Amino acid sequence: MSVPELKTKYVFSLAIQVGKPVVAGDLGYGTRRVIPVLGGTVTGEGVNGAIHQGGADFQIIRPDGFTELEAKYTFELDGGAVIYIANYGIRFGPKEALDRIARGEIVDPRLIYFRSVPKFETAHPDYRWLMQNLFIGVGARHPDRVELAVHQVL
Template identity: 75%
Template sequence: MIPALQTKYVFSLAIRVGTPIVAGDHGHGIRRIIPILGGEVFGEGIQGKIFPVGADFQTIRPNGFTELEAKYAFELDDGAIVYIENIGIRFGPKELLDRIAKGETVDPALIYFRSVPRFETGAEKYRWLMENLFIGVGARHPDRVEIAVHQVL
């Protein structure tokens, strides 16, 4: 018998972001680069700081469907460095997505924002991050992105 899919919340990311850099329509949508300015990592037994390095590389389709590809790193309070590559999608009613693109606040419950974060680290204590799958549930705010990271059991 195949076991039922379950998840467990492990930590959250609060990622401060800068003003989008718009590279224009490349034929498949509008390319935007969102600089990552820093942030926090927090959860039970996990605390740390997101480095002010990296970016979220987005393609926004004409209907507002957004493909996300963020790459950045964080340092945990015990000194462990973790690299993260987070691939995801964000979608919802076009008028709400347009408001998000303009930097306005939209109720996160009205937007489907999910991702698949992958981690790399040389810290033995956190090798489990590379040995499991995770799903992120996100919310976009004018100055930050918040992601609750859940381990797939």
């Protein structure tokens, strides 16, 4: 008996507008930051919509710059489907590049390993497939937004 080959398929992109980080401080094992979600867009083949204001990315930044991400927010597709997303991920790279991100500077996304596992919830019957599959996100952090390409694991 053989195991199926792992494949992925691009589904859509999220451009998430973010606000200024709220820093709760050093917890002894890392710094807690909360990044507010201000809105944004969802674009893809047959999947387009707007990210709602509200929600946030709850982060722990370790002393070496390794960042644990936990973003929770909603978006609405053009046909009216409301989708909740809980997106768990990690971001890491060279210290100099991570320091520049922390200062709100532009950094080449190819320097940073930014991957996530988004989980979706919706009551809309046309998008229940989002709850019945696994997805991987490939991200890039910019001073005013996070860009995330979402790929379905086949």
